[in-house]
Amino acid sequence: MKKITISDVAKQANVSRSTVSQYLNHRFDYMGEKTRDRIEQVIEELGYQPNIVARSLKQKSTKTIGVIVANILHNFSTEVSRAIEDVCHEVDIHTIICNADDEPKKEKKYIDMLRAKQVDGLIIFPTGGNKQLYQNMIDENYPVVFVDRKVDGIPVSSIMLDNHKSSKLAVDHCVEKGYDQIGIITTSIIRDVTPRLERLEGYERALNNRGIPIREEYKKSVEIESIQSTLHEMLQQDNPPQAVIAGNDLALIEILKYVKGHRLAMPEDLAVLGIDDVSFASFYSPPITTIAQPTFEMGEKAATVLLGKIQKQETKDEGIDIRFDPMLIPREST
Amino acid sequence: MKKITISDVAKQANVSRSTVSQYLNHRFDYMGEKTRDRIEQVIEELGYQPNIVARSLKQKSTKTIGVIVANILHNFSTEVSRAIEDVCHEVDIHTIICNADDEPKKEKKYIDMLRAKQVDGLIIFPTGGNKQLYQNMIDENYPVVFVDRKVDGIPVSSIMLDNHKSSKLAVDHCVEKGYDQIGIITTSIIRDVTPRLERLEGYERALNNRGIPIREEYKKSVEIESIQSTLHEMLQQDNPPQAVIAGNDLALIEILKYVKGHRLAMPEDLAVLGIDDVSFASFYSPPITTIAQPTFEMGEKAATVLLGKIQKQETKDEGIDIRFDPMLIPREST
DNA sequence: CTGAAAGCGCTTACAG
DNA sequence: CTGAAAGCGCTTACAG
Incomplete structure (x- = not known):
């Protein structure tokens, strides 16, 4: 069964591809009601799913961000990632999590990979071993935020514990x-x-x-x-x-x-x-x-700051760190 | 700083875009050595990174697979996912992990999302709540393998424990x-x-x-x-x-x-x-x-089976389950 | 209210 | 050995 595209829908519904596209993007302002209904029905009938890859290419946004944790074995990394996912999910942004395994080389590989995949921004728990790369992203005005660690001389805000x-x-x-x-x-x-x-x-x-x-x-x-x-x-x-x-x-x-x-x-x-x-x-x-x-709050903050940078197209920050308070949970081992 | 594309490289190197593309895809067979060197140098100079989104659109392959676990809270899910990632990483396939949270609705959402993102195949720990969807994928000859669970009436092989x-x-x-x-x-x-x-x-x-x-x-x-x-x-x-x-x-x-x-x-x-x-x-x-x-072996198997289906373009299997042996680790609580 | 045209950044036969 | 052309599946001004 071949993949069906917007053209198939257009043909079947007797409209142009543009009109179908309008429909998909919820621009109903000037669309005839019968047109809309027809398109809706054809889409249902054909089980059509838009190809996000094509859309991304055109829109130059993948609605996806990348998260590179230094080491996924830390409970902290998992929990923060989950919080980031939750926040992003709310606003229909997808999240790809990668694990640098404490190796700057892997970190670089993932940064390159994610950027090649055109993710809209990156949350990094930096290994610290790729200063030049971090600096390049800043120079290119690419949205990045750090978590857990900061990197000397790199003016990117970091979300950290006190x-x-x-x-x-x-x-x-x-x-x-x-x-x-x-x-x-x-x-x-x-x-x-x-x-x-x-x-x-x-x-x-x-x-x-x-x-x-x-x-x-x-x-x-x-x-x-x-x-x-x-x-x-x-x-x-x-x-x-x-x-x-x-x-x-x-x-x-x-x-x-x-x-x-x-x-x-x-x-x-x-x-x-x-x-x-x-x-x-x-x-x-x-x-x-x-x-x-406070892992949830920290992840939430990281996501919010990154999404802010992406939206405002303003990636500069003063590299001011954001600190969160730790919490003592006294139990019986002390 | 605007994104640089293959055209920029071509212009700078005084060749056509096709030639640069040949270079990127390592088709050096007929390429003049000076041409190759020139391109290489320009790419280096400009810090050019190919846009994978564009490539995927053309090639109709994202070199990415999706993994949807029923519930990431199980240690089993995490370990199997890691094994899958390892295997895929070896052959330059990317992996996107999603968590259905035991909710068929979320599972459906992720299946749709990943397919819209054009992932080349799916490894699913099925919630069991989306039979129609599973069946559709089979009908469309889309590569899928199940892990941990099987679904009554759905002829997809599942990698499971005995x-x-x-x-x-x-x-x-x-x-x-x-x-x-x-x-x-x-x-x-x-x-x-x-x-x-x-x-x-x-x-x-x-x-x-x-x-x-x-x-x-x-x-x-x-x-x-x-x-x-x-x-x-x-x-x-x-x-x-x-x-x-x-x-x-x-x-x-x-x-x-x-x-x-x-x-x-x-x-x-x-x-x-x-x-x-x-x-x-x-x-x-x-x-x-x-x-x-044996979580590692199970993840490895799941990945191998899926990659096989993707490569051979043959997604049919007889729905024969693959079982792995459990291992008793006697300690002191019994 | 809807369609024709151009274009996103690549790849791929094909021609020369 | 290299380039011109077409096309992947969408979106987006723009014209009508």
Whole structure:
């Protein structure tokens, strides 16, 4: 069965293709009622579906945006993407989600691919490894917004957590629980990933505020595979931390695996607290204290800002970051 | 900065657009070397990127497939989708993932949308609520494959787990552990969802094989929101089950919440076992016995079958289902 | 109120 | 070895 086109409809309905097109685009202003009804009926009869590819080519808009997350394994990425989809869906914009897998090369591939597919704009959780590319998009006045991370020297607004505050919340909570030896473990910071850097900074500041000395042995940033061994070392010291903060959800899972493997009791042997919520936090044994990000609001904001840029054809922003407040959810692991 | 097109390249390189097109499509057979080099250089200089939308329109192929999962909340859906993406990526096919959210209406919307976008084929985890639509695609010789579920009367091959076997594995494992009062809770079967139906059947057969009588009070299929209360009732009976099988990952989570909330010890108070693996199974307290699906292989198979149909232009299959073996991962919750 | 014409950015026989 | 022409399926001024 061959694909039926607007010409088939036009012929069948005895009108020109333009008229059918008017119908499709709901420009009924000057259309005779019988004409409209006839077209409607023929479309129904033939099961005609307009070819969006052709329309996009002509209109120079695909009504589609792209989302490139740095790493889909983070719960945060999934939730933010979902929020973006929801918002876009409301206004009939489609969304294509891609996963850069923390590799700048893949990120570049997806940016090129999505732009070749003519998506109307891009929401990127930048790996940070493609500065030239980011800059090109700005120069070309192409609509982009960043999420979760910012890139030095690239004037694009980024939707981010107030990471300093999240660490402060974590540290203050630990102190209130009576711990003053507090460690933190984040995933690697070799690529200057904003949230990790800021959470580390925030951790130091919070300790300072509390008059607790900072100990390098309590503060580690390593590859995910090394988190368990790093924690092991940390706990083998003479004066091991009583509490440890996980820099993100993936780090938290590694820490929990270690705790489980070594049959430590939480919080008696080690208090554990994670930045980023995890699906099982509430029914884990014991339930895990976490610091959640307002993922829905953040995704919503990212979408709104991008759609604004697309609509207003004004892609310039002052690169002013938009920060969201973290939320402490105290549970029993601390 | 305006978008540059093939014409700009042609002009700049002093050749016709056709020649540039030949270059883009790697048809160098008859192209002068200097011509090729000149084009290459101009493209580089201008930062030209071909417009895929235009190409797709002409070639009548978008090199993109669509994947519509019934419900993205299932771990299974995510993992299968990832495998599909991986396979497609290898052969330069793009993938668009959509979530029907268990609603036939949304499913229809996405099928229509993806087809309007001219994707070359569709992998569907069918809700089952759009038989006419499925049938239309077959009639139109449009490439489709089903995953996880089959639809009565629709001759499309489906990639599925051997669900009977998964229940058998579960029941046999429980029996070997010394339990003979074994319950099962699945999510709702009002829409005849294949895996749920088959897992229930398999459960009954396995009990029969073992000579254990089937008790209706031990066998429940309810909405996700009612799982905890259903389990509560089940355990309040005179002769409550010693073990309960979760029909899928979402059911398992509800059961774990209940167990947690009522401070039951696993497996002493209640043995728990889930069909579908969950991310935290290995480090939960106690680690959860699960029956895993070979998600990667299943996604791979789905992609291969679909790509085959697309390539061979032969979309007919005998609707023969392809089954994969489940795998028991015994841990400490049973 | 409706139609003829041009054009979106490519690709593809075909001619030379 | 390269170019002119037609066409993919739409939309959009514009004319009448």
